[in-house]
Amino acid sequence: MxxxxxxxxxxxxxxxxxxxxxxxxxxxxxxxxxxxxxxxxxxxxxxxxxxxxxxxxxxxxxxxxSQTQFCMDCHEMEPYGKSLFVDNANALAAVHYQKRLISRDATCYACHTDYALFGDAKAKLNGLRHVWVHYFGTIPPQPRLYQPYPNYNCLHCHNDARPFLEVEPHREHRAELQSGARSCLTCHDLAHDLEGVKAQNFWQPE
Incomplete structure (x- = not known):
C-alpha cells in the first residue's frame, strides 16, 4: 500500500x-x-x-x-511499536499482532479507530491533535487516550467470532459488553506491555 x-x-x-x-x-x-x-x-x-x-x-x-509506519515515525510511539513483539500472552497488542489477527500494515489504525459512522474522521482529527502536540506541545510521560476505550472497537471483530463466543464470561456478560455497561478492559486490562519492552522480553520465532 x-x-x-x-x-x-x-x-x-x-x-x-x-x-x-x-x-x-x-x-x-x-x-x-x-x-x-x-x-x-x-x-x-x-x-x-x-x-x-x-x-x-x-x-x-x-x-x-493509516499505516503502522506513520505512527512509528514519532519517537514517543517507539515503545508502543516494540510492545507488538513482547512475549506476553496477556498483552492485547502483542497477541493481536503476533497472531496476525489484524493487518500489520495498519496495526495502530485497526485498533485505535472508532468503528462508527464518523470513526475515520474522528481518528484523523485526533491524529492532528497528536501531530500538534508532537511539534508544538508538551508530550506527557505516558500518553493517554482522549476517552475511555470503546467496546465496539473490540466487538467490531470479536462479537460473532467463535473464540469469543465460546468463552463462558463472554457469554455471561455479552449484553453488558455490547451496551458498554461493562468494559472489555475490565478483564483484558493490559494493552501494551511497556514493562516487557523495558525488560527486552521479546518473542522470537524458533
Missing part, C-alpha cells in the same frame, strides 16, 4: 504539470479565449482540477496516515 501511495504522490504533480503546460500552450495560441470549447476547458480546469487534486491529496494523506 505504501508503494501505491508514494507512486500516486509522484504522479499527481506530474499530471498537474502536464495539464498546466498544455493550458499555457493553448492559452498562448488563443484557443482558450477565442472558442466556446476553450471557455469550457478553462472553466473545467478552474473548477474541477482543484477538486480532483484536493481529493487525491486527501486520499493519499488518509491512506498514508
Amino acid at each position: 505504501r508503494k501505491e501511495t508514494h507512486l500516486l504522490a509522484i504522479l499527481i504533480p506530474i499530471v498537474i504539470a502536464v495539464v498546466v503546460l498544455v493550458a499555457l500552450i493553448a492559452y498562448s495560441a488563443g484557443f482558450l479565449t477565442e472558442s466556446r470549447l476553450g471557455h469550457l476547458v478553462l472553466l473545467g480546469g478552474l473548477g474541477l482540477l482543484p477538486l480532483v487534486v484536493s481529493g487525491a491529496g486527501v486520499a493519499v494523506g488518509v491512506s498514508e496516515s
Whole structure:
C-alpha cells in the first residue's frame, strides 16, 4: 500500500504539470479565449482540477496516515511499536499482532479507530491533535487516550467470532459488553506491555 501511495504522490504533480503546460500552450495560441470549447476547458480546469487534486491529496494523506509506519515515525510511539513483539500472552497488542489477527500494515489504525459512522474522521482529527502536540506541545510521560476505550472497537471483530463466543464470561456478560455497561478492559486490562519492552522480553520465532 505504501508503494501505491508514494507512486500516486509522484504522479499527481506530474499530471498537474502536464495539464498546466498544455493550458499555457493553448492559452498562448488563443484557443482558450477565442472558442466556446476553450471557455469550457478553462472553466473545467478552474473548477474541477482543484477538486480532483484536493481529493487525491486527501486520499493519499488518509491512506498514508493509516499505516503502522506513520505512527512509528514519532519517537514517543517507539515503545508502543516494540510492545507488538513482547512475549506476553496477556498483552492485547502483542497477541493481536503476533497472531496476525489484524493487518500489520495498519496495526495502530485497526485498533485505535472508532468503528462508527464518523470513526475515520474522528481518528484523523485526533491524529492532528497528536501531530500538534508532537511539534508544538508538551508530550506527557505516558500518553493517554482522549476517552475511555470503546467496546465496539473490540466487538467490531470479536462479537460473532467463535473464540469469543465460546468463552463462558463472554457469554455471561455479552449484553453488558455490547451496551458498554461493562468494559472489555475490565478483564483484558493490559494493552501494551511497556514493562516487557523495558525488560527486552521479546518473542522470537524458533
